[in-house]
Amino acid sequence: MGWKRSERLIDMTNYFIEHPNTLISLPFFSERYGAAKSSVSEDISILKDTFERQGIGKLVTIPGAAGGVKFYVKVKDELVKPFVEELCQFIENPNRLLPGGYLYMADIIGNPVLMDQVGRMLASKFAERSIDAVMTVATKGIPLAYATAKYLNVPVVIVRRDYKITEGPTVSINYVSGSSKRIQTMLLAKRSLKEGAKVLIVDDFMKAGGTINGMISLLKEFNADYEGIAVLVEANDVENRLVDEYTSIVKLQNVDVHNETITVREGNYFTKGE
Amino acid sequence: MGWKRSERLIDMTNYFIEHPNTLISLPFFSERYGAAKSSVSEDISILKDTFERQGIGKLVTIPGAAGGVKFYVKVKDELVKPFVEELCQFIENPNRLLPGGYLYMADIIGNPVLMDQVGRMLASKFAERSIDAVMTVATKGIPLAYATAKYLNVPVVIVRRDYKITEGPTVSINYVSGSSKRIQTMLLAKRSLKEGAKVLIVDDFMKAGGTINGMISLLKEFNADYEGIAVLVEANDVENRLVDEYTSIVKLQNVDVHNETITVREGNYFTKGE
Numbered sequence: 305m306g307w308k309r310s311e312r313l314i315d316m317t318n319y320f321i322e323h324p325n326t327l328i329s330l331p332f333f334s335e336r337y338g339a340a341k342s343s344v345s346e347d348i349s350i351l352k353d354t355f356e357r358q359g360i361g362k363l364v365t366i367p368g369a370a371g372g373v374k375f376y377v378k379v380k381d382e383l384v385k386p387f388v389e390e391l392c393q394f395i396e397n398p399n400r401l402l403p404g405g406y407l408y409m410a411d412i413i414g415n416p417v418l419m420d421q422v423g424r425m426l427a428s429k430f431a432e433r434s435i436d437a438v439m440t441v442a443t444k445g446i447p448l449a450y451a452t453a454k455y456l457n458v459p460v461v462i463v464r465r466d467y468k469i470t471e472g473p474t475v476s477i478n479y480v481s482g483s484s485k486r487i488q489t490m491l492l493a494k495r496s497l498k499e500g501a502k503v504l505i506v507d508d509f510m511k512a513g514g515t516i517n518g519m520i521s522l523l524k525e526f527n528a529d530y531e532g533i534a535v536l537v538e539a540n541d542v543e544n545r546l547v548d549e550y551t552s553i554v555k556l557q558n559v560d561v562h563n564e565t566i567t568v569r570e571g572n573y574f575t576k577g578e
Numbered sequence: 579m580g581w582k583r584s585e586r587l588i589d590m591t592n593y594f595i596e597h598p599n600t601l602i603s604l605p606f607f608s609e610r611y612g613a614a615k616s617s618v619s620e621d622i623s624i625l626k627d628t629f630e631r632q633g634i635g636k637l638v639t640i641p642g643a644a645g646g647v648k649f650y651v652k653v654k655d656e657l658v659k660p661f662v663e664e665l666c667q668f669i670e671n672p673n674r675l676l677p678g679g680y681l682y683m684a685d686i687i688g689n690p691v692l693m694d695q696v697g698r699m700l701a702s703k704f705a706e707r708s709i710d711a712v713m714t715v716a717t718k719g720i721p722l723a724y725a726t727a728k729y730l731n732v733p734v735v736i737v738r739r740d741y742k743i744t745e746g747p748t749v750s751i752n753y754v755s756g757s758s759k760r761i762q763t764m765l766l767a768k769r770s771l772k773e774g775a776k777v778l779i780v781d782d783f784m785k786a787g788g789t790i791n792g793m794i795s796l797l798k799e800f801n802a803d804y805e806g807i808a809v810l811v812e813a814n815d816v817e818n819r820l821v822d823e824y825t826s827i828v829k830l831q832n833v834d835v836h837n838e839t840i841t842v843r844e845g846n847y848f849t850k851g852e
Contacts, residue, residue: 313584314628317591322694354588406744410770414735416728420596442717443736444744450721454690461688462717470680470718496684 320375325457329372376431423451445507482512513547594649599731603646650705697725756786787821
């Protein structure tokens with residue numbers, strides 16, 4: 305039984321969203337729907353236009369026998385700007401203030417829909433670069449790393465600060481934390497990252513960048529390299545930042561413990577070219 | 579400018595997938611597309627049929643002035659069975675064996691597309707129950723907890739084993755690890771869970787169930803309760819399991835260190851009613 309166009313479009317939308325960054329051959333869809341290749345091609349051109357207009361993503365057609373079509377997530381800046389503004393206001397709530405000027409962020413990190421949206425934004429920046437894995441450090445960077453990696457269709461590599469028996473052999477390095485200047489250790493399971501891999505480093509928060517710098521050192525031990533660095537929140541007013549090239553969603557402009565005010569601004573996401 | 583039906587169906591598919599478990603009013607779609615309410619109703623009935631047939635999800639219409647339509651993720655067992663079989667075979671690879679009979683699982687936990695699929699399966703089981711939050715314990719349960727929570731559209735609550743300054747005031751409990759019989763501590767930020775919340779507990783692995791039992795004790799301190807327990811892998815041959823009601827995707831049937839074989843079977847996901 306052949307499918308109606310409307311049914312094909314619904315199923316294909318879901319299929320592409322479930323399979324980002326994956327080459328799908330046209331015969332696959334022809335067989336799936338019992339439809340002529342020309343009908344499937346028309347479907348794809350309808351999808352392509354609507355995906356682009358709505359900031360859902362980009363469909364790229366690769367011609368030839370080994371070709372097909374690939375879906376990349378691609379949000380539109382003007383559609384996600386209001387979301388980032390809302391996020392800034394949400395972080396500015398003075399109830400977040402903890403002793404020592406720390407901010408309670410577990411509700412933000414703990415919101416999977418919000419993390420998914422930020423992951424989609426980050427993946428949009430890096431989707432057409434060749435990224436082999438997303439790297440983060442346990443624990444708070446994990447949700448955003450997964451949200452991003454899912455849209456890039458690459459594995460997540462989790463760096464730890466403590467050894468676990470279930471990791472097998474590990475590689476460890478020492479690094480200097482940027483703000484406290486203490487020597488710390490981080491480690492990564494040896495078999496979790498391939499030699500020469502190109503990695504996107506994702507974390508929830510960056511102050512001086514010591515932790516991210518540690519991850520970069522760890523990458524060197526795997527003969528791997530980073531293609532980009534992305535964080536949800538960057539702290540402002542950092543002397544001697546150890547990392548210079550990065551993408552941030554929001555920037556912690558000021559935390560005034562005395563007057564109990566937090567000021568948060570857009571990060572460099574919208575202004576920085578990639 | 580009004581939208582064509584095909585364009586509306588594509589955008590609505592994406593919109594529903596992005597907003598699971600959320601009541602959306604028909605006027606919202608009418609305005610979004612400049613379309614008559616009757617056209618939107620027809621669109622929804624086309625979507626409903628295709629979503630159900632393809633195991634994408636369920637659209638439930640709530641009548642009345644405060645009504646609308648709600649999307650629940652709902653996979654079809656027969657469509658995900660081959661995925662679970664493949665997963666079993668994938669885990670059976672003897673290269674996973676680590677000293678002490680532990681298994682290397684970081685590649686499975688580190689695969690966001692795989693975690694997303696399992697999260698979708700678990701959310702399908704619990705989507706129509708009233709769940710307020712998904713709870714897990716750091717670190718390895720986190721990816722599956724987020725994948726599940728995203729489809730349930732509820733927050734994730736992460737229990738820790740060590741104190742972090744960014745959590746604010748915490749509640750801690752001691753519990754007895756089921757297999758090693760050691761006394762351990764777990765803690766949760768006080769403001770991360772509301773009194774009386776109904777929680778779905780998600781973890782990557784369950785042996786005797788000590789960790790999960792610990793989470794249940796912690797819930798009591800919040801006057802909260804669990805609505806379900808779900809794990810990716812359950813170990814077999816456990817004497818005195820501390821937890822009796824749970825859903826598992828796969829079951830570790832046997833780990834033979836001497837002969838270097840691992841036997842993995844389907845868990846109770848397909849056989850257990852909820």
